[in-house]
Amino acid sequence: MSDEEAAVALSSSEAADLAGMLRRLRESHWPDDEVTQGQLAAAIGVTAATISTWESSKSTKSPNAERLRAYARFFATRRSIEGDPRLILDKDLDDGELAELRRLESQLIGALGGDTNERPGIFTFSSGPVTIICPEAPKDVRGALASRNAPNFTKLQQYADLDALIEIHGHVRAMNPSLDVFHRLASEAKPDDLSTHVILLGGVGWNKASRRFLHALEQMPISQINDPDLTGDDEDYGEIFRARDSDEVKTFRPIWEGTDEDRELTEDVALLARIPNPFNGTRTLTICNGVHSRGVLGAVRCLTDAQIRDANEQFLADRYPDGRFALLLRVPVVENETLSPDLQNAETRLFEWSPEDGVPA
Known part of the structure; x- marks a missing residue:
């Protein structure tokens, strides 16, 4: 999926609000471990420039729901930055990390205007192949x-x-x-x-x-x-x-x-x-x-x-x-x-x- 396909168009105020949320998440979610744009980009499969765009208050392009779920998964556990940046699967998350994953999903997708309980059809995908x-x-x-x-x-x-x-x-x-x-x-x-x-x-x-x-x-x-x-x-x-x-x-x-x-x-x-x-x-x-x-x-x-x-x-x-x-x-x-x-x-x-x-x- 290209970075363009990973983005959705929001109003300028909605995009600015989400951008600020994503920037604060990266910079202060773990006060002792500020995550770089490069680390986050490597884990969720985009470029560092794309992360920068999504964090810009001037951009009207925001990550789609699937990318926001990846954000939530990344920040659900510090283990995401132990060694090479990566996303940890549900089966490897403990109960506290799973709860944090759901909380972050609700927060981020809510900012996008979505509902975490609303899912596309089983055979409808927001990215490919x-x-x-x-x-x-x-x-x-x-x-x-x-x-x-x-x-x-x-x-x-x-x-x-x-x-x-x-x-x-x-x-x-x-x-x-x-x-x-x-x-x-x-x-x-x-x-x-x-x-x-x-x-x-x-x-x-x-x-x-x-x-x-x-x-x-x-x-x-x-x-x-x-x-x-x-x-x-x-x-x-x-x-x-x-x-x-x-x-x-x-x-x-x-x-x-x-x-x-x-x-x-x-x-x-x-x-x-x-x-x-x-x-x-x-x-x-x-x-x-x-x-x-x-x-x-x-x-x-x-x-x-x-x-x-x-x-x-x-x-x-x-x-x-x-x-x-x-x-x-x-x-x-x-x-x-x-x-x-x-x-x-x-x-x-x-x-x-x-x-x-x-x-x-």
Whole structure:
């Protein structure tokens, strides 16, 4: 994101008030440790000249909400300036530092005219780029055009969960017209891709990038395991979900009806999760996963389907005001069509978690 994209236009008086607040924060928040513009700039990812502009009473350009959240994170703990300047992730902050983070967020974003409890849509980003990391289809189920030697080679034939990719890529581009939105096969994702806003499609089995986020995923009491009733040679192969709460371990499987050739998937299970990106605390990691591809598509359509997404977004904003959560959801399949989960229906939500719940032993 350029420094220009990181700025918003305010009235001269509003900009001057916010500039004074930011200048005082840097110069006197820690009386014994005045922070330089260079230190702050290095931590939040802008230039020192940009910090100077944001602190100027004559400027009408102010940092946007995402940059102000980075300010709050930086000044929430002195550890931000121990060694190289950096931002400390929520999981590494103690209770006092987390409280200071929320206080500073409220103060700074309030000065911008915003409400810390008001969040943009899950797939709306104030900066970019955004990288959708996709699973690779096993070679034995790809079409002939997936071969690079084919004269009509089509790379998308190598992708699994294509329905979900097309749905989410179009939606993210439409909601963020000024941002770069990329899609990558998990095997081709580079380190720079992992530090963007990441949307991870598909399960651990087919999306190898999931393993790179394993430490972050371990903070959630949700995992995928091979179902002993399914084998890799079975066309219904999939990894079921397992969730732990304080009392027990629960497993969640898709539902099938009929037998043999008439067997039909009538309900899949989806995982929809949003946590900070462990490789860049100012970016997000969104997970859209399922036992089968219908579950992956259901997790995506939960927040892209125009008929239900606004109500679902409102549910998430009310239920998880800090924007971090993980949900296991029922995804109905009717006449071979995937229906979008309704989060307001309690029966849709099979399991819910937020960082405040912790991780059961």
